[in-house]
Amino acid sequence: MALSTEQKAAVQLSRLFISRCSPGSYLTRAISTKSTPDCFRISLQVNSGPPVKKVHVDHRILTPARQEKLAKEREKLMRRLEKNAGQKKPIEEVDNWQLQSQLMTRARWSVITPEAQETRAVLLRDWSRYRFIEHKKVNKAINIARASRDRALLELQKESEELYQKAIQPDKTLTPYTFKGPKHSPPIPGYQPEDGFWEDATPTYETPEELKQFKI
Numbered sequence: 171m172a173l174s175t176e177q178k179a180a181v182q183l184s185r186l187f188i189s190r191c192s193p194g195s196y197l198t199r200a201i202s203t204k205s206t207p208d209c210f211r212i213s214l215q216v217n218s219g220p221p222v223k224k225v226h227v228d229h230r231i232l233t234p235a236r237q238e239k240l241a242k243e244r245e246k247l248m249r250r251l252e253k254n255a256g257q258k259k260p261i262e263e264v265d266n267w268q269l270q271s272q273l274m275t276r277a278r279w280s281v282i283t284p285e286a287q288e289t290r291a292v293l294l295r296d297w298s299r300y301r302f303i304e305h306k307k308v309n310k311a312i313n314i315a316r317a318s319r320d321r322a323l324l325e326l327q328k329e330s331e332e333l334y335q336k337a338i339q340p341d342k343t344l345t346p347y348t349f350k351g352p353k354h355s356p357p358i359p360g361y362q363p364e365d366g367f368w369e370d371a372t373p374t375y376e377t378p379e380e381l382k383q384f385k386i
Contacts, residue, residue, distance in 0.1 A: 232240070269276075327334040373380075 323334065323337060326337060
């Protein structure tokens, strides 16, 4: 016999009951909506502890312990300054990193004319063609030298196997190769560097048209 919706709801509500979870917990009851209780217990209310009174410390008042701590910090700072007295601050730390990150957006690039672009394109094509021809010549010379070496070794092997084995041994005097030379470019003999000059580029704004910008 099929049950109607109202009868099904009544059966579900009839399963709501209150049962004891354990013989000892007579003050705790569990509520369940199933045929068998799940023993859900309601825990006791846990309140927060009493508020702790905040102690206001006036840092302007120097206690003996605080005075001793400040004295140690001053001594430590003085030792650090004396240790780094001869060291100069790097330029990287002086620069503004925010401006450094905006150099590409702030830069005002010069406008290249179509004639200059065409000239650069022609030079680039000529340079690429020259390098390609040079690369082919170098590869051809290497291949010719390698073929000549192989023919010479083949003829040597026909004449004497002992000499051939000695010829194909690596030359240990070539590797490893070390070289010790001047670390700086040698000075040009008799060269006298030119003295620099200072040019004042401050605008003067002396003409009436320039002074009109400032309403003078």
